[in-house]
Amino acid sequence: ADIVVLPGDGIGPEVTAAAVQVLLAVGKRYGHGFRFSEHLIGGAAIDATGEALPAATLEAARRADAVLLGAVGGPKWSDPRAPVRPEQGLLAIRAALGLFANLRPVAPHPAAFGASPIKPHLLNGVDLVVVRELTGGVYFGRRERSDDRASDLCEYSVGEIERVVRRACELARARRGRLTSVDKANVLETSRLWREVAARVVRDEYPDVELEHQLVDSMAMHLLAKPREYDVIVTENMFGDILTDEASMLAGSLGLLPSASLGEGRVGLYEPIHGSAPDIAGRGIANPYAAILSAALLLRHSLGLDAEAACVEAAVAGVLEAGVFTADLAAEGQAVSTREATLAVI
Amino acid sequence: ADIVVLPGDGIGPEVTAAAVQVLLAVGKRYGHGFRFSEHLIGGAAIDATGEALPAATLEAARRADAVLLGAVGGPKWSDPRAPVRPEQGLLAIRAALGLFANLRPVAPHPAAFGASPIKPHLLNGVDLVVVRELTGGVYFGRRERSDDRASDLCEYSVGEIERVVRRACELARARRGRLTSVDKANVLETSRLWREVAARVVRDEYPDVELEHQLVDSMAMHLLAKPREYDVIVTENMFGDILTDEASMLAGSLGLLPSASLGEGRVGLYEPIHGSAPDIAGRGIANPYAAILSAALLLRHSLGLDAEAACVEAAVAGVLEAGVFTADLAAEGQAVSTREATLAVI
Ligand SMILES: CC(C)[C@H](C(=O)O)[C@@H](O)C(=O)O
Numbered sequence: 001a002d003i004v005v006l007p008g009d010g011i012g013p014e015v016t017a018a019a020v021q022v023l024l025a026v027g028k029r030y031g032h033g034f035r036f037s038e039h040l041i042g043g044a045a046i047d048a049t050g051e052a053l054p055a056a057t058l059e060a061a062r063r064a065d066a067v068l069l070g071a072v073g074g075p076k077w078s079d080p081r082a083p084v085r086p087e088q089g090l091l092a093i094r095a096a097l098g099l100f101a102n103l104r105p106v107a108p109h110p111a112a113f114g115a116s117p118i119k120p121h122l123l124n125g126v127d128l129v130v131v132r133e134l135t136g137g138v139y140f141g142r143r144e145r146s147d148d149r150a151s152d153l154c155e156y157s158v159g160e161i162e163r164v165v166r167r168a169c170e171l172a173r174a175r176r177g178r179l180t181s182v183d184k185a186n187v188l189e190t191s192r193l194w195r196e197v198a199a200r201v202v203r204d205e206y207p208d209v210e211l212e213h214q215l216v217d218s219m220a221m222h223l224l225a226k227p228r229e230y231d232v233i234v235t236e237n238m239f240g241d242i243l244t245d246e247a248s249m250l251a252g253s254l255g256l257l258p259s260a261s262l263g264e265g266r267v268g269l270y271e272p273i274h275g276s277a278p279d280i281a282g283r284g285i286a287n288p289y290a291a292i293l294s295a296a297l298l299l300r301h302s303l304g305l306d307a308e309a310a311c312v313e314a315a316v317a318g319v320l321e322a323g324v325f326t327a328d329l330a331a332e333g334q335a336v337s338t339r340e341a342t343l344a345v346i
Numbered sequence: 347a348d349i350v351v352l353p354g355d356g357i358g359p360e361v362t363a364a365a366v367q368v369l370l371a372v373g374k375r376y377g378h379g380f381r382f383s384e385h386l387i388g389g390a391a392i393d394a395t396g397e398a399l400p401a402a403t404l405e406a407a408r409r410a411d412a413v414l415l416g417a418v419g420g421p422k423w424s425d426p427r428a429p430v431r432p433e434q435g436l437l438a439i440r441a442a443l444g445l446f447a448n449l450r451p452v453a454p455h456p457a458a459f460g461a462s463p464i465k466p467h468l469l470n471g472v473d474l475v476v477v478r479e480l481t482g483g484v485y486f487g488r489r490e491r492s493d494d495r496a497s498d499l500c501e502y503s504v505g506e507i508e509r510v511v512r513r514a515c516e517l518a519r520a521r522r523g524r525l526t527s528v529d530k531a532n533v534l535e536t537s538r539l540w541r542e543v544a545a546r547v548v549r550d551e552y553p554d555v556e557l558e559h560q561l562v563d564s565m566a567m568h569l570l571a572k573p574r575e576y577d578v579i580v581t582e583n584m585f586g587d588i589l590t591d592e593a594s595m596l597a598g599s600l601g602l603l604p605s606a607s608l609g610e611g612r613v614g615l616y617e618p619i620h621g622s623a624p625d626i627a628g629r630g631i632a633n634p635y636a637a638i639l640s641a642a643l644l645l646r647h648s649l650g651l652d653a654e655a656a657c658v659e660a661a662v663a664g665v666l667e668a669g670v671f672t673a674d675l676a677a678e679g680q681a682v683s684t685r686e687a688t689l690a691v692i
């Protein structure tokens with residue numbers, strides 16, 4: 001299998017290197033030949049080529065079986081008025097590969113309960129996945145700017161809603177059969193359309209899935225007050241951005257959370273949900289588990305290697321249980337390095 | 347002073363009645379003659395007049411010194427495709443009175459730490475106010491709908507941003523002098539404008555205020571991980587809706603959180619941030635504290651009665667300390683009624 005690696009910025013190179021090492025170990029143990037090729041994206045690409053997503057990177061990604069990404073962005077390129085920004089590379093590759101469904105599983109490990117701001121008894125047994133629409137909404141609508149005003153258009157078509165709701169329903173079917181669709185239907189027209197389409201898709205095509213609608217503001221509360229009650233949550237792009245970062249707090253550290261971005265095609269993009277963490281970049285102390293767990297999702301969703309994926313996930317769970325923590329999770333003076341954590345998983 | 351009372355739907359009539367009783371007691375003790383007049387809004391108004399905000403209600407509100415509102419909405423009127431919905435009454439009165447700044451203080455009381463999903467050591471000393479822009483953004487932009495798509499326009503002018511940032515700066519000055527402005531400037535054009543204007547207003551007019559910018563997704567995390575670090579948080583309408591409901595979880599119960607909606611004029615609108623809670627309506631068990639604390643904000647912001655406001659707030663803190671809890675906060679079998687809670691405050 002051909003895997004394109006996009007290290008990106010900040011701690012991106014460190015954590016993708018860790019994930020690649022783990023994939024090599026999986027290949028060796030199970031007899032798979034994974035071929036890796038590295039390409040530029042984000043700030044690193046801007047510095048080298050002037051573009052956040054060079055054509056060569058996109059071409060390589062299109063031809064690959066899967067893409068593993070680190071993180072993009074950093075203070076060096078963070079002026080919001082700069083003509084090219086690292087984040088544009090990420091948004092552009094999501095759009096160009098048609099990756100409309102972003103899966104973000106959250107299943108807090110008891111070993112990390114201590115690092116979560118949420119009370120442990122609420123975290124016990126939490127196992128949810130947020131399916132965030134990733135190529136529509138206000139992220140990709142028409143923008144306007146004049147001297148004294150600015151606007152962003154939030155737009156959704158029936159087809160865009162149908163396909164991501166279907167993906168969420170498939171996932172719910174393979175899990176506990178419950179779907180929560182999140183919108184702001186008491187205010188937004190796009191949300192009223194979202195709610196209608198979600199209700200119709202479930203009724204006509206997935207009658208076995210149990211559907212509940214929630215307003216985004218209520219959901220921001222329920223996610224904290226009763227996280228155990230959720231199975232699959234599906235929502236539009238902007239709400240998904242906010243709710244998944246909120247949900248990440250259930251897991252204790254951003255450093256534990258992987259994501260998979262999927263489309264109709266085979267190629268998926270896998271990335272930790274954490275950012276480029278420029279403050280700790282280059283010091284060899286970043287938490288590699290989110291990138292390693294993203295590699296596990298890659299094995300499962302793009303390569304169909306379920307046993308291999310489960311093996312990686314079990315290894316990470318094992319080292320967490322054993323208390324092998326990087327600085328984001330460890331008690332004072334007890335932290336291991338990125339390299340040590342990676343070797344422990346391997 | 348003339349106070350217009352808009353009980354609205356669900357538990358709205360019960361909690362506004364409690365707040366009015368407390369205001370009467372304040373009037374008696376301090377020698378103020380408050381005049382109350384009740385008017386229709388929301389579902390109750392739709393049932394009686396076909397409109398969510400009847401002209402008579404708006405006229406009374408315009409002539410009043412302040413408006414005290416309960417809550418609007420309920421399953422009876424909740425079809426998102428209905429031509430008139432209760433929420434429209436709320437959005438319309440906010441817009442018509444020009445109430446562009448919605449203040450939502452969150453200062454969890456130790457007696458309610460047990461009811462919060464957040465660990466108590468993080469809640470200790472939390473004292474923040476979210477200032478939510480309330481009459482702009484995607485809430486009031488142009489909406490379109492066709493058979494196969496829908497759109498909502500998010501729009502902000504420089505003037506709309508300036509006035510709410512100024513209000514937040516004034517508040518920060520009267521508190522700990524720190525302002526956090528929340529946007530999504532790495533994606534949205536309105537957010538880039540927001541960030542520029544916020545930076546300029548603080549630099550040119552409030553150089554003594556310490557300003558920090560945060561992305562909305564990061565803010566959704568920091569609000570839980572380190573709530574003590576925030577003083578005043580200012581943000582646009584939709585982000586404010588989500589973040590304030592999230593922040594409410596710090597306080598243990600929505601039933602404790604008041605809000606004030608202010609404009610350039612004198613008349614403000616005061617309402618608990620909880621909804622109409624149709625499931626418990628009419629049973630005399632709703633938590634009246636949020637409505638009572640909203641009345642305290644009314645005394646302070648619309649009537650300039652600071653001592654009276656502080657007296658009401660101290661009374662609520664006192665009864666919480668004494669463990670006078672309604673069902674949302676009480677241990678099994680220990681709950682008092684709305685009436686008992688109100689009398690305890692009085
Ligand atoms: C970097 C940014 C554009 C991106 C987003 O908002 O989608 C990030 O926050 C994410 O969630 O992947």
Ligand SMILES: CC(C)[C@H](C(=O)O)[C@@H](O)C(=O)O
Pocket residue numbers: 186187217433436437587
């Ligand atoms: C009822 C609804 C329209 C309203 C809003 O979204 O503003 C409510 O959630 C609030 O926060 O006051």
